[in-house]
Amino acid sequence: MKLFYPEHSPRLKALLPKFSGRKLAVVGHARPDGDCIGSQVGLTRVLCALGYDAVCVNAxxxxxxxxxxxxxxxxxxTDDILPVAEDYAAIFVDCADGARCGSRLQAAFPQPVAIFDHHISNNGFSDHDFIDTGSAATAEILAGMFFDLGFPVDTVxxxxLYTGILTDTGQFRFPSTSRRTFLLAAELLARGAQPSEAGFELYERETIGKLRLLETFLKSLKLECAGQLCVGHLPRGIFAATDSTAEDTEGLVDYARSIEGVDVGALIEERDDGTLKASLRSKNPAYRLDRIAGLFNGGGHACAAGLSLTMEFNEFYPKLVEAITRQIAKVNTGMATES
Amino acid sequence: MKLFYPEHSPRLKALLPKFSGRKLAVVGHARPDGDCIGSQVGLTRVLCALGYDAVCVNAxxxxxxxxxxxxxxxxxxTDDILPVAEDYAAIFVDCADGARCGSRLQAAFPQPVAIFDHHISNNGFSDHDFIDTGSAATAEILAGMFFDLGFPVDTVxxxxLYTGILTDTGQFRFPSTSRRTFLLAAELLARGAQPSEAGFELYERETIGKLRLLETFLKSLKLECAGQLCVGHLPRGIFAATDSTAEDTEGLVDYARSIEGVDVGALIEERDDGTLKASLRSKNPAYRLDRIAGLFNGGGHACAAGLSLTMEFNEFYPKLVEAITRQIAKVNTGMATES
Incomplete structure (x- = not known):
């Protein structure tokens, strides 16, 4: 049988015996998403089934x-593990760098024994790096290696792992979604993964507050730059007014980007602490949103970037629109380079 | 190799030679969705590649x-094919019964030579029925048989077929999504299907009018029945006011249902012609929405039903809430039966 991860699976098999008799901390990144939690659970569960002593850790x-x-x-x-951190060997999952797990955990585990990750910016920072930037999710890498090696993958x-793949592919929609992604999803279903349960838990348990927040965001949408830019705005105090939380802003900016003709969508939040937070999304990497965010001390990826700063909304809005408009004009005239 | 459709694929292989030298009309249902169009294109394309003379037909x-x-x-x-309908043999796809293609096409093709479908209510009405109600999509059945038989499936x-599966599984989320669904998706990717293109075309080409309509709908949401029912309302004239169309109401009711604790979501539209249209969605078949719609001369499935009637909104709203509240109370007390 052809292996899903011929470069990595034999290395994982060789590494595991070194974990015998050690306590293992499977560490994910702060503000964990579906791929992080899914990968932490999947890896920890399989390690325990193989007889290792592993536990999930998250800031x-x-x-x-x-x-x-x-x-x-x-x-x-963090507070649970710090007093006994020296008893543990750390395995990082879905962390592009050591800082992603939070500063206190990073200080406790400066040199992980292994990393499993798919982020393009991950240059490796452990004794044993399992990084595949061509994979759609860290959970995809883990599932592929587990099946390659015949490891016991139970229903949990x-x-x-299915949920990790589902969320990091945007429901099997992002360009990273490959034939391998679907083959692994099929095998995970054969081991008990339930797509309808995952869909229900992830997408059918909204709060009314989240929908009120969405309503506010939609109402605020403005088209700029001849319709190529769409900006939405959440004013200060909106979370209290709509009975929602900062977590509920997830996904809002995608509505701004989803409009036909719009190339860049933006969400500007006025936070209660007086700062602004902006999220930027584009349909095309040529817009280099990482650079636009960089103008305001932010960063990210070409198609998805963010920033935080202290400035009044009325001052920031035209500056942001101007910066994005300038980049859109460059792309329109073919003057943008991706380098 | 194990066949995806061992009951159907050999029958399809035996049937095809009978199509030689005949003009074939591949007929889908009126108001076509992704599975209908995807199945029509997929089947027609493969028939033509095999040397048959097939064309898509839709009302x-x-x-x-x-x-x-x-x-x-x-x-x-319809008007293109009616004058020459007698030259064609009809193959119906994704039509649960003959009427689904529209009355004029049904009259022209009272006895199709074949049907490909997955609807549970399809009792068969052709010379050669290929019906599998355990499949998530008609496109899934077609793809599975094509791969079983080694038929030429090109990129188009x-x-x-990928899009048919994607849409009829609600992005791989409905309970009908199976291991086979994912295996077939993987094979379709190997033949050139592009999930990111499909995702972009289906979900990233919204109009601003659609988002304004969503905003109106969200603003109208009311929780009833101690939070187990959520009803939204689109007033008369809203399409003109928001620059949207009746087609843009698709998916709105899912927002009402998606709220935690809500079991039934409803959308009531006041149409410009003075009628009301209501869409009902539940998370659980015990709510028997087909029966509730039936009280108002509508119908559908246990989890998804609809109705149209001539009544004032202010008269209809309490009647609908009362009917649903009564059914919810029955389910709450365990008195509902699914029979």
Whole structure:
């Protein structure tokens, strides 16, 4: 049988015996998403099934909508693990660099024994790097290696890994979605993953507050730059007014980008602490949103970037529109380079 | 190799030679969706590649967002085919019964030579029925048989069949999504299907009018029945006011249902012709929405039903809420039966 990850799977098989008799901390990144939690649960579950002593560790709590993956799992927080950190060897998942797990965990685990990740910016920072930037999700890499090696993937691990793939592909929609992605999803279903349960938990448990926030955001949408830019705005105090939370802003900016003819969507939040936060999304990497965010001390990817700064909304809005308009004009005239 | 459709694929292989030298009309249902258009394109494309003379026929135009599948295909409308209908043998796809293609096409083709369908209510009405109600999409059945038989599936056919599966599974989320669904998606990607193109065309080409309509709908949402029912309302004239169309109401009711604790979501539209249209969606078949719609001369499925009637909104709203509240109370007390 052809292996899903011929470069990595034999290395994982060779590495595992070194974990015998050690306590293992499977560390994910702060503000965890579906791929992070799914990968943490999947890896920890399989390690335990193989007889290793592993536990999930995260600086932040498991988000409400991902808790269906963690009911049978222990998640330690930073304060739980710090006093005993030296007893543990750390395995990082879905962290592009060591800082992503939070500064206190990073200080406790400066040199992980292994990393499993798919981020393009990950240059490796552990003793044993398992990085595949061609994979759609860290959970995809893990699932592929587990199947390559015949490891025991039970229903809990299968559902977790499936959810990691589901969320990091935007429901199998992003360009990273490959034939391998679907083959692995099929195998995870064979081990008990339930797409309808994952869909229900992730997308059918909205709060009314989230919908009120969406309504506010939609109402605020403005087309700029001859319709190629769409900007939405959440004013200060909106979370209290709509009974929503900052977590509920997730996905809002995608509505701005989803409009026909719009190339760049933006969300500007006025935070209660007086700062502004902006999220930028484009349909095309030529817009180099990482550079536009960089003008305001932010960063990110070419198609998805963000920034935080202290400035009044009325001052920031025209500056942001001007910067994006300038880049759109460059792309329109073919003067933009991706380098 | 194990066949995807061992009952159907050998029958299709035996049937095809009978199509030699005949003109074939591949007929889909009126108001076509992604599975209908995808199945029509996929089947027609493969038949033509095999040397048969096939063309797509539909009573209604191809919706804007599905036109990316049909650029290289001819779609005949009812008026095109009626004068020459007797020259054609009809193959129906994704039609649960003969009436679904529209009354004039049904009259022209009272006895199709074959049907390909997955609807549970399809009792068969052709010379050669290929019906599998365990499949998530008609496109899934077609793709599975094509791969079983080694038929030539080119990039256009692959993208069309992939899109049929994608849309009829709600982006791989409905309970009908199976291991086979994902295996077939993987094979369609191997033949050139592009998930990111399909995702862009289907979900990233919204109009600003659609978003204004969504905003209106969200603003109108009311929780009833202690939060187990959520009803939204589009007043008369809203399409003109928001620069949207009746087609843009698609998917709105899902927002009402998506709220945590809500079991039934409803959308009531006041149409310009003085009628009301209501769409009902539940998370659980126990709510038997087909029966509730039936109280108002509507119908549908247990989890998805609809109705049209002539009544004032202010009169209809309490009647609908009362009917749904009564059914919810029955389910709450365990008195509902699914029979």
């Amino acid at each position: 932040d709590p498991v988000p409400r909508r991902l808790q269906f993956l963690t009911q049978e799992m222990t998640f330690l927080r 691990a299968a559902q977790a | 209604d135009p191809v919706p804007r967002r599905l036109q990316f599948l049909t650029q290289e295909m001819t779609f005949l409308r 056919a692959a993208q069309a």
